[in-house]
Amino acid sequence: MxxxxxxxxxxxxxxxxxxxxxxxxxxxxxxxxxxxxxxxxxxxxxxxxxxxxxxxxxxxxxxxxxxxxxxxxxxxxxxxxxxxxxxxxxxxxxxxxxxxxxxxxxxxxxxxxxxxxxxxxxxxxxxxxxxxxxxxxxxxxxxxxxxxxxxxxxxxxxxxxxxxxxxxxxxxxxxxxxxxxxxxxxxxxxxxxxxxxxxxxxxxxxxxxxxxxxxxxxxxxxxxxxxxxxxxxxxxxxxxxxxxxxxxxxxxxxxxxxxxxxxxxxxxxxxxxxxxxxxxxxxxxxxxxxxxxxxxxxxxxGVDWPGRLEVVERKPLLVLDAAHNGESAQRLAAALTGVFDQRPIAFVFGASADKDVSGMFDHLLPIADYLIVSQAVHPRALDPHEIRNIALAHGYRRPIEIIPDTRVALERASELVGEDGMICTTGSLFIIGEVRSVYGLPAGHVPRASRVPCAPASPEV
Missing domain, CATH: 3.40.1190.10 (Mur-like, catalytic domain)
Known part of the structure; x- marks a missing residue:
């Protein structure tokens, strides 16, 4: 330049x-x-x-x-x-x-x-x-x-x-x-x-x-x-x-x-x-x-807004959600348990250092069968070991793995839950972005091929 x-x-x-x-x-x-x-x-x-x-x-x-x-x-x-x-x-x-x-x-x-x-x-x-x-x-x-x-x-x-x-x-x-x-x-x-x-x-x-x-x-x-x-x-x-x-x-x-x-x-x-x-x-x-x-x-x-309960894969189900505080995690947990019936559930979780990880875990850990802690390539990303320690302090005793590389973390989560299970990636917008790039999804858009037509029961025009 x-x-x-x-x-x-x-x-x-x-x-x-x-x-x-x-x-x-x-x-x-x-x-x-x-x-x-x-x-x-x-x-x-x-x-x-x-x-x-x-x-x-x-x-x-x-x-x-x-x-x-x-x-x-x-x-x-x-x-x-x-x-x-x-x-x-x-x-x-x-x-x-x-x-x-x-x-x-x-x-x-x-x-x-x-x-x-x-x-x-x-x-x-x-x-x-x-x-x-x-x-x-x-x-x-x-x-x-x-x-x-x-x-x-x-x-x-x-x-x-x-x-x-x-x-x-x-x-x-x-x-x-x-x-x-x-x-x-x-x-x-x-x-x-x-x-x-x-x-x-x-x-x-x-x-x-x-x-x-x-x-x-x-x-x-x-x-x-x-x-x-x-x-x-x-x-x-x-x-x-x-x-x-x-x-x-x-x-x-x-x-x-x-x-x-x-x-x-x-x-x-x-x-x-x-x-x-x-x-x-x-x-x-x-x-x-x-x-x-x-x-x-x-x-x-027809609103197009990626990373909000976005379904990326179906076997196993892979859901991306941008929840990054306690209240949004509460809504995410309610949606995952109320909308989807795939089990078990593995979270691929990463967070920024200034986020309330403890507040998010209040709602996510009770429904998690597996927790994989990842780390976005971003200077504000929280050290995965700190995230694991927060989970342990919450009394979480199910399997926890630290896999900083997002692609590898997803592969491991898929192995753990099998075709009938669910993977949810959340905690950080930066993690969501990395997962979308791993899957080759277009920036800023949810691919039309992966969308299901959405219409009210009795549309009024």
Missing amino acids: TQSGIYTFSEALEYLYSFVNWEVERHVRYSPEVMTLDRPRRVMEAFGNPHEQYPILHITGTKGKGSVGAMVASALQASGLKVGLYSSPHLQDFRERFRINNALIPEDEFTLLVNDMRSVLDTIPDITWFEVTTALAFLYFAREGVDAAVIEVGLGGRLDATNIVTPVASVITSISYDHMHLLGNSLAEIAGEKGGIIKPGVPVISAPQPQEALDVLVRIAAEQHAPLTLVGRDWLFEPGALSPYCQPFRAGRAGEPMREYATGLPGEHQAINATVALAALDTMQQAGVGATQAGTQAGLA
Whole structure:
């Protein structure tokens, strides 16, 4: 790479990773002095504030924000709109973070954008990697003329680089414990950070929340005069029969007849996420960003979001799930025992050093016949021996093996469970990405050949 220009995608990535990256390095401080919104605002101003050129849905939360964002984007796309989706982290390919109508940003377009932005970025001291990627997404969507964009928060909300937007609506998915060393040790503190995306007068949609978190969100919304729509109160839902490949459900505004829907993401918790998406789409429609009823039903059913109870193999059954805290592990365990009947169960488990492995094991170990501890090739990956020690401290006395290499770990798990058993890989998005690459799965997509059509029992169009 020369000083005069960046000519290849790999050079563009190399330049990008020259900025401090809090996804790789543990944050030292999470404060306005370190995580300031001034830097991303300066970049956007230099390019004419591209994030103000299209309507935005802004999403935060601890769990489900990726699924909700993918559902909303899918519904808008199926309704005929050109939709940008910015999400993080990626599973296999960095370009997964930047999508238009679910297509990953082309390498040459990414390289061109980095070149165009470089002269500005080099003048802003201390700008971070995520601030740069966020600015790149905003500029990319503007240049491509999207009709709307779905923007996912990277961390927290209040101080996140994405929080320079004024969206048509803000969404807060389920709040639970994660990143406590940054966001706080209570649900109230975490909710305060997440609720920092609520803007004056901008409608906010919330998933059902623990009371401690909900009280904070209600207070912030009132202070900002932001109308609050709460799923479970203002929008109601009823999950349908469990299925390994999709989740049927009924949903609608409180006091109105419910409609039949299905989402291509299985698990009862996805009925909650899908209802949040429906409430968000309804609010966007009131702001002039309309999804049709047919597009909404088709978009929810056809949503493409890997690593969420994703079935990769059938003999033995191999399920990938991105659960990475205690509450998401609880939902995963419920789905595995309620949806699938393959036995025995082997977990191929890896985690990042800042995750609550003990909380995850509270729910996973009781259903595990075998535990294989692996390790993603990532600087934040927790040492497998520490993970084994946590399992032993939980009183787990079934077989445990440490096999850092993901491919070898999968082969061993297959030997242990046999054709009639189940392997579940979980604990880390990085592990999920590695497994998908081992199986040659396309980055950012669930192969159509492996998907089962998902439709509500009584579709309404």
